[in-house]
Amino acid sequence: MAKLLDVQSFTKKFGGLFAVYDLSFHVDEGESLGLIGPNGSGKTTTFNMIMRELKQDEGEIFFEGKEISKYSTHERVKMGISRTYQIPRPFSEMSVTKNIRVGIMPDEIMRIIAMNSQSHTERKIGKSVGFKAHALAMYPRELSMGDLRRLELARALATNPKLLLLDEVFAGLTVGEIGELSELLKQKRKEGLAFIIVSHDLKTLAPLVDRVVVVNFGQMIADGSFEDVIANKKVKEAYLGK
Amino acid sequence: MKKTLLLWAIFAGLMCLLPLFTSTGTLRIFIFANFLAIFAMSWDILSGYTGYISFGHPFLIDIAGYTTAMLTHHMETPLFLSIPLAVIVTMIAGSLFFFPALRTRGTYFALVTLAFMEVTYGLMQVVKPSLTGGTRGLSGLPLLVTGAIPNYYLSFFAMLLIAIGLWALTRSGLGTALSAIRMDEDAVKSAGLSTSKLKLFAFMISALVAGIGGALYTHYLGSISPRNMFDINFLFTILIAALIGGEQSIVGPILGAYFLTFLLEYLRPYIPGAWRYLLYGVIALVVYYYAPKGLYNIFQAGSNRLEKKIRKNEQYGQTT
Secondary structure, three states: OOEEEEEEEEEEEEOOEEEEEEEEEEEEOOOEEEEEOOOOOOHHHHHHHHOOOOOOOEEEEEEOOEEOOOOOHHHHHHHOEEEOOOOOOOOOOOOHHHHHHHHHOOOOHHHHHHOOOOOOHHHHHHHHOOOOHHHHHOOHHHOOHHHHHHHHHHHHHHOOOOEEEEEOOOOOOOHHHHHHHHHHHHHHHHOOOEEEEEOOOHHHHHHHOOEEEEEEOOEEEEEEOHHHHHHOHHHHHHHHOO | OHHHHHHHHHHHHHHHHHHHHOOHHHHHHHHHHHHHHHHHHHHHHHHHHHOOOOOOHHHHHHHHHHHHHHHHHHHOOOHHHHHHHHHHHHHHHHHHHHHHHOOOOHHHHHHHHHHHHHHHHHHHHHOOHHHHOHHHOEEOOOOOOOOHHHHHHHHHHHHHHHHHHHHHHHHOHHHHHHHHHHHOHHHHHHOOOOHHHHHHHHHHHHHHHHHHHHHHHHHHHOEEOHHHHOOHHHHHHHHHHHHHHOOOOOHHHHHHHHHHHHHHHHHOOOOOOOHHHHHHHHHHHHHHHHOOOOHHHHHHHHHHHHHHHHHHHHHHHHHO
């Protein structure tokens, strides 16, 4: 299968500390990749570099075979990479619908101005991630953590991505909400969307991924199927200590 | 939408009838209020919406004012040419200075724009005084129209057209996108939008409005001088008008401009000189304390309550 995203030798240094060091991995089209590792191992930094919210010190990044290091965040989103944040970042003074509307906006001023304010697309996306009709008019301050994560997901899906980066998407959710979200992600996988999922909840992650990459201190220590990496000695040491 | 357009029409109708009932003196106060409303709306579309607080708006107003003043004074350019040229120069020159500044955020942006204003103030007095008139500025400039009533209509219709234009623009998706920048600029980028493009567009519109206001104001006064235009009080009057009225609303700055102008005028007989500014500072603080989102918000909340009550009554009427 063709590589959708190919990260080669990503390195990022903060002061004297390597947050990510010589990290290489890839995601195939339609593949779901788990990115796991202990706290501070460089998972979110890797996401930030994929989205160009941080610039890598060294390394290259290819999307659909094209080197995209010089592309800015919004250009990468337009190419088909989207993300959610570990701590939800909704537009606080906007309703759920308006939050999603920002995601579907075209990157052209005149088309933004001409956008129909009664568009049904955002309602459709909102409902597809599980929002009830009355919740679409609600403001982020009125939403539960589960709904805030739904909103993050809806805004990311609104950009029509080919690859979706999910950062701790199950954190702070109830068992019921985790179940609903997992089902939604499974459905999106079936539709051909590729994922990189960062999660500490390995039990939930297992059925959602084809392959797992494990990082520790910014370096890759394992790459393989979920069962293989969990059985890996280095991975056990990273999580449990020697 | 229809209701709001009707409100605009009522407002325009009432304001058109105003010269029938008021004295020339009061009309002159309205003229200044109209210009202040234009400047405050220009500030609102950039700073109110995107959260990039500009302390340099007098800089934009002055580029327009000085361009048209110099063109008419030295080259006897007709006003129908000098005013559009001044607006274009404001948009281009303003962008050259402001665009690099739009890469800075928060307090830095505010300080950089304040620095533009102060540096231009200094330069205007010493560089080529034969052209700019130096510290004394330029006077005897041609007037667009003479007399209080024509000037009132001119300033009012300029303000009204700008207000309706900006109001429509901010009620479109553009208003949502610009407000989103204020709330979380990085999240807007993550939604696939170029924030640089959006900010530049907001700035260009802001400069366009400031340019029109600045050029018309100069030809209303018939003179321009650095001391009046670069006065820090002028900057704060614009800012307070927008904030007191309610930023991110376009209508708010108009309310704020009228409120402030009339407040200062009615205080004039009682409190002399700069003491008035102290009092209006106090009034501004009181308004912020009780209505931090401005006067427009109070009106809007009141109108929403009224609407709800009417709807409830209608429902009650239907069920009984």
